[in-house]
Amino acid sequence: MSHPVIEASHLSLTFETNDGPVHALSDVSLDIQKGEFVSLIGPSGCGKTTLLRVIADLEQPSEGVISINGMSPHEARLKRAYGYVFQAPALYPWRTIGKNIALPLEIMGYSKSEQTERVRKGLDLVNLTGFEKKFPWQLSGGMQQRASIARALSFDPDLLLMDEPFGALDEIVRDKLNEQLLRLWEMTQKTVVFVTHSIPEAVFLSTKIVVMSPRPGKIHDIITCDFPRDRTLDIRETPEFIDVANRVRQGLREGHSYVD
Amino acid sequence: MKFHRPLVLLAGALAIFAAVSPLDFGIDGLAIGDHLWSRMVFSLLGIATLRDSQDTPQPANAAWNVPFATLLAAVEIVELAHSDGLRGWGFFCAVGAVWLCAWRTVDLIVARTPALGHRARFLRILAPLVFGATLLVLWETLTLSFGVPKVILPAPSAILLRLVTSIPTLAADFVQTVQGIAAGYVIGCGAGVLVAILIDRVPFLQRGLLPLGNLVSALPIVGIAPIMVMWFGFDWQSKAAVVVIMTFFPMLVNTVAGLSAAGHMELDLMKTYGASYRQTLLHLRLPAALPFIFNGLKINSTLALIGAIVAEFFGTPIVGMGFRINTEVGRMNIDMVWATIVVAGLAGSLFYALLAAMEKRATFWHASYRERA
Amino acid sequence: MLTSLWQGKTLPVLVVCAIIAVFWYLGSIWLNADMQRMLFENNGQASYTTAELIEGTLSQEKPKLPTPGQILAELNKTVLETAPTSKRSLVYHGSVTISATLLGFLIGSMLGMGLAVLVVHIKSLDRSLMPWVVASQTIPIIALAPMIVVIMNQFDVTGLIPKAVIAAYLSFFPVTVGMVKGLRSPDPLQLDLMRTYSASQWQTFLKLRMPASVPFLFASLKVGVAASLVGTVVAELTKSEDGGFGARLLGGSYYGQTIQIWAALFAAAACAWVLVSLVGVVDRVVTKAMGARP
Numbered sequence: 001m002s003h004p005v006i007e008a009s010h011l012s013l014t015f016e017t018n019d020g021p022v023h024a025l026s027d028v029s030l031d032i033q034k035g036e037f038v039s040l041i042g043p044s045g046c047g048k049t050t051l052l053r054v055i056a057d058l059e060q061p062s063e064g065v066i067s068i069n070g071m072s073p074h075e076a077r078l079k080r081a082y083g084y085v086f087q088a089p090a091l092y093p094w095r096t097i098g099k100n101i102a103l104p105l106e107i108m109g110y111s112k113s114e115q116t117e118r119v120r121k122g123l124d125l126v127n128l129t130g131f132e133k134k135f136p137w138q139l140s141g142g143m144q145q146r147a148s149i150a151r152a153l154s155f156d157p158d159l160l161l162m163d164e165p166f167g168a169l170d171e172i173v174r175d176k177l178n179e180q181l182l183r184l185w186e187m188t189q190k191t192v193v194f195v196t197h198s199i200p201e202a203v204f205l206s207t208k209i210v211v212m213s214p215r216p217g218k219i220h221d222i223i224t225c226d227f228p229r230d231r232t233l234d235i236r237e238t239p240e241f242i243d244v245a246n247r248v249r250q251g252l253r254e255g256h257s258y259v260d
Numbered sequence: 261m262k263f264h265r266p267l268v269l270l271a272g273a274l275a276i277f278a279a280v281s282p283l284d285f286g287i288d289g290l291a292i293g294d295h296l297w298s299r300m301v302f303s304l305l306g307i308a309t310l311r312d313s314q315d316t317p318q319p320a321n322a323a324w325n326v327p328f329a330t331l332l333a334a335v336e337i338v339e340l341a342h343s344d345g346l347r348g349w350g351f352f353c354a355v356g357a358v359w360l361c362a363w364r365t366v367d368l369i370v371a372r373t374p375a376l377g378h379r380a381r382f383l384r385i386l387a388p389l390v391f392g393a394t395l396l397v398l399w400e401t402l403t404l405s406f407g408v409p410k411v412i413l414p415a416p417s418a419i420l421l422r423l424v425t426s427i428p429t430l431a432a433d434f435v436q437t438v439q440g441i442a443a444g445y446v447i448g449c450g451a452g453v454l455v456a457i458l459i460d461r462v463p464f465l466q467r468g469l470l471p472l473g474n475l476v477s478a479l480p481i482v483g484i485a486p487i488m489v490m491w492f493g494f495d496w497q498s499k500a501a502v503v504v505i506m507t508f509f510p511m512l513v514n515t516v517a518g519l520s521a522a523g524h525m526e527l528d529l530m531k532t533y534g535a536s537y538r539q540t541l542l543h544l545r546l547p548a549a550l551p552f553i554f555n556g557l558k559i560n561s562t563l564a565l566i567g568a569i570v571a572e573f574f575g576t577p578i579v580g581m582g583f584r585i586n587t588e589v590g591r592m593n594i595d596m597v598w599a600t601i602v603v604a605g606l607a608g609s610l611f612y613a614l615l616a617a618m619e620k621r622a623t624f625w626h627a628s629y630r631e632r633a
Numbered sequence: 634m635l636t637s638l639w640q641g642k643t644l645p646v647l648v649v650c651a652i653i654a655v656f657w658y659l660g661s662i663w664l665n666a667d668m669q670r671m672l673f674e675n676n677g678q679a680s681y682t683t684a685e686l687i688e689g690t691l692s693q694e695k696p697k698l699p700t701p702g703q704i705l706a707e708l709n710k711t712v713l714e715t716a717p718t719s720k721r722s723l724v725y726h727g728s729v730t731i732s733a734t735l736l737g738f739l740i741g742s743m744l745g746m747g748l749a750v751l752v753v754h755i756k757s758l759d760r761s762l763m764p765w766v767v768a769s770q771t772i773p774i775i776a777l778a779p780m781i782v783v784i785m786n787q788f789d790v791t792g793l794i795p796k797a798v799i800a801a802y803l804s805f806f807p808v809t810v811g812m813v814k815g816l817r818s819p820d821p822l823q824l825d826l827m828r829t830y831s832a833s834q835w836q837t838f839l840k841l842r843m844p845a846s847v848p849f850l851f852a853s854l855k856v857g858v859a860a861s862l863v864g865t866v867v868a869e870l871t872k873s874e875d876g877g878f879g880a881r882l883l884g885g886s887y888y889g890q891t892i893q894i895w896a897a898l899f900a901a902a903a904c905a906w907v908l909v910s911l912v913g914v915v916d917r918v919v920t921k922a923m924g925a926r927p
Contacts, residue, residue: 058528079534108533388763411787479906482866487891490891562770569773573867581776585779604776
């Protein structure tokens with residue numbers, strides 16, 4: 001059994017707010033192996049984004065241990081071990097699309113020729129070839145998000161962390177991007193941790209679904225799925241798919257996700 | 261607006277009346293034989309306005325009748341004002357008609373301005389220009405025809421004459437004042453940006469300096485001019501010192517605000533790249549701060565001009581725009597005062613326009629440029 | 634409690650003020666040293682200790698840089714220890730300046746608000762006049778101050794009125810621009826809602842535009858009152874017979890009375906701060922009454 005890429009054990013994170021302490025994460029333990037596509041699903045307040053941010057060293061846990069590639073999150077971040085995709089494209093409006101994708105490369109000190117090559121490959125990967133000189137506001141929301149994915153992949157990290165990247169897009173664009181993301185994952189063999197609140201999306205994309213429940217944030221259930229790797233969106237109508245989706249929904253219900 | 265019809269009718273009536281009335285003072289009865297060309301022009305204006313006041317739809321080109329006639333009439337009344345003795349009732353009716361028709365012209369321009377395109381840009385500039393030109397024409401005719409003494413309010417033509425004949429003096433004044441402004445502006449704004457970056461890493465100092473900075477921006481800092489003259493002498497250096505003090509705090513406050521303008525997501529993105537403080541500052545926070553920095557630069561351009569000119573009220577070698585204004589006011593050469601103010605105003609607006617153009621190039625990406633008016 | 638002090642604003646401001654005061658005293662010592670040495674020479678005092686030199690620099694009569702202590706002493710003398718009716722009292726000068734400032738500010742802001750309402754509702758006024766109002770902010774209008782004072786004096790209008798006129802037009806422009814921005818600030822969605830109610834322009838103005846413009850109005854009123862004060866002070870430079878802070882500044886600079894200049898400057902600054910704070914207080918009261926978040 002290969003060493004897990006991410007090993008989290010008994011993570012807890014408590015925020016102090018004006019209305020009292022908020023237990024964003026409570027005793028969360030999770031192992032993620034190389035090459036997996038893991039979805040974290042749950043309602044708001046269940047800690048899925050917080051867990052992702054702890055992995056990314058954007059938040060620090062109050063208790064518990066977590067290691068990424070055998071290192072602490074801090075070391076992993078400084079070693080540029082992962083690419084992060086946010087809920088919004090977060091492209092810098094004063095840079096062209098090409099320069100936006102090159103941003104991490106500039107910071108990490110890649111040579112100019114390397115940068116050009118990687119930008120070209122990145123654009124190709126997300127089907128945005130030819131948009132290099134455009135500015136972010138000249139692209140649609142879906143295209144901007146694709147550019148931000150290309151940016152996350154430009155320096156070739158093995159780990160991809162995505163926080164509800166398609167949440168702000170309409171369903172038709174979302175479907176298309178889901179398919180494209182799946183193909184991308186197939187091609188690049190990255191490990192992906194994907195936060196979402198859409199059940200069909202989670203079931204369609206993942207090899208493993210982590211159902212979380214709120215107040216306090218903890219893991220309720222872990223469901224593995226092994227749909228064929230060359231699946232298309234049609235698979236959403238099959239009984240196997242609906243089965244898994246029902247299991248997820250049941251887990252959410254049991255975790256009081258549908259209760260106020 | 262709804263009441264334009266009666267006003268336009270009034271304008272037309274006034275114009276016709278002017279065409280057939282005494283234009284000279286003291287001549288009784290109708291005297292249609294003199295100033296024939298002016299009378300023709302006024303009649304033309306009258307006809308054009310009366311046709312305009314009708315509600316029947318007219319071809320698009322007809323809209324230009326009133327503005328064109330107004331322009332001709334305006335030229336006429338200025339000319340008439342410059343000759344002697346023109347103060348008859350007819351003349352003032354003509355002035356009234358021109359004023360009302362100029363307003364109607366602006367109305368027509370505004371009604372026909374499309375939302376986008378080159379024509380829109382042209383017409384958008386034309387409206388205020390017509391307004392300004394009307395003001396100048398009225399100023400000219402009324403000061404001349406009422407015989408307003410030059411020491412109270414000189415006519416624009418007198419000011420222009422003074423300006424053109426005093427170019428050497430005005431140029432020397434300009435150079436003297438600009439030295440102080442330029443040096444003070446560069447040092448003051450530069451120091452403001454630098455200090456803002458320096459205290460960026462010390463939130464404690466930020467919390468202490470910002471309230472003070474806001475306070476100082478509201479104070480009458482020009483009052484520090486006599487002290488600066490005492491320290492740095494009469495020449496431009498003391499003016500530069502005043503400008504430095506006036507421009508430092510607004511720049512500091514604006515830059516600090518700009519440095520906190522970068523979004524949380526963008527900052528987190530930099531963290532995920534393991535970027536150093538310097539890299540984050542250079543690649544994200546400074547570009548994001550540019551709109552604020554330019555805002556400070558624009559505010560400071562006016563402050564610098566005010567500071568240098570007022571500082572010169574307190575003492576300067578016998579040259580400088582502030583000095584010129586102060587002395588010429590004392591000598592009651594009000595046209596020279598106006599000429600200096602015109603130069604200062606032109607300089608101020610040109611520099612501001614330059615800054616705005618630079619801002620457009622540097623911050624073209626900002627949301628405010630992509631909004632529709 | 635210490636952490637909350639550290640995190641708050643009062644402690645840092647006080648610390649920065651203390652640092653400034655320290656540097657100020659050092660500056661006084663440094664800048665006044667030359668003159669002090671000269672004074673010692675003139676008095677025939679050949680040798681002096683550093684302590685004597687420092688003591689001397691901090692207590693000169695016409696120092697290059699008075700110490701904060703000297704300035705405070707002068708303020709104390711001219712504010713608290715002189716009768717408010719005497720021409721040597723800063724209270725008297727202050728009342729001259731502030732009365733002109735307030736009168737001008739009131740007139741200027743009323744006119745500014747009125748023009749803003751017209752500009753927002755009459756398109757031709759907006760397109761033809763507004764560009765000039767905006768452009769006027771790039772011109773040093775204050776340069777017109779001496780001229781206005783002198784011209785009005787020709788008509789025997791002296792004292793308060795010319796200064797108030799200057800204060801008025803200096804506050805007029807920022808108030809107009811700010812109020813126009815505020816009256817145009819409502820969301821297009823809110824304006825559409827008013828259209829669905831078939832509300833008249835007057836109703837939309839009263840119920841939507843006017844309340845929405847309040848934050849912008851108060852922000853520009855603060856700028857306006859500060860500008861009025863500066864205008865009044867500059868006007869007093871031209872005609873200083875009637876008193877006021879500007880007159881005091883001018884008098885001090887003619888006779889080399891540096892402590893007097895600094896005291897007048899501090900007093901003017903204090904007045905500016907009080908006026909702006911008063912506008913701020915009214916702002917808070919009004920916005921609270923309108924239900925804003927505390």
